[in-house]
Amino acid sequence: MNALAAIHVANKQLGLDEDTARDLYQRVTGKRSLRQMNDRELQLVVAAQRHAGFKPAEKGLQGPFAKKLQALWIAAWNLGIIRDRHDAAMLSFVKRQTGIEHTRFLLDAEDAAKAVDALKAWMTREAGVDWRQDVATAEWLRTSGAKIALAQWHRLSVAKAVDPKGFRKFVWDHAKPLDQMLEHDWPAVMNTLGDMVRKAIA
Incomplete structure (x- = not known):
């Protein structure tokens, strides 16, 4: 999934309402709107969400065996x-x-x-x-x-x-x-x- 989609999934998973999510965006990138961000800034938001506990769904098989x-x-x-x-x-x-x-x-x-x-x-x-x-x-x-x-x-x-x-x-x-x-x-x-x-x- 792309960064924008991941951010929306993460907000839902972390239970962030719109204002709390925008506070996170501003803290990480200085911008409150995803539309104003470039790819690098979107990735920074995803990284911050992962740090907060976001776990993207894994596709396919995983594991050593x-x-x-x-x-x-x-x-x-x-x-x-x-x-x-x-x-x-x-x-x-x-x-x-x-x-x-x-x-x-x-x-x-x-x-x-x-x-x-x-x-x-x-x-x-x-x-x-x-x-x-x-x-x-x-x-x-x-x-x-x-x-x-x-x-x-x-x-x-x-x-x-x-x-x-x-x-x-x-x-x-x-x-x-x-x-x-x-x-x-x-x-x-x-x-x-x-x-x-x-x-x-x-």
């Missing part, structure tokens, strides 16, 4: 085992596993592990993802993305949607040679395979 959980949730969607890929559905799952309302409150590694491990176990049970590291003979197979993509390929093979032996060529066609694949290369492959999996099992 949010990205990992979101990545696993989308992977489960790309494996065809969940129907709703949205963050709200993931947050409901996290709450069921941990009792914690939102990833921004999920600060303890032990609590986060409950949700992470439950998701991984679900992906193993329903889609055959093999998370073990000791069986990965090739370096590229040690990444989570490779493990998920292989499980996707297996699901497609069982559905007779792909040639079981065509995985290496598919990855090369959509990204790069297997032995050059790194973790950040896999999402594009997984997303493409995800479209195919959802069509195959619909």
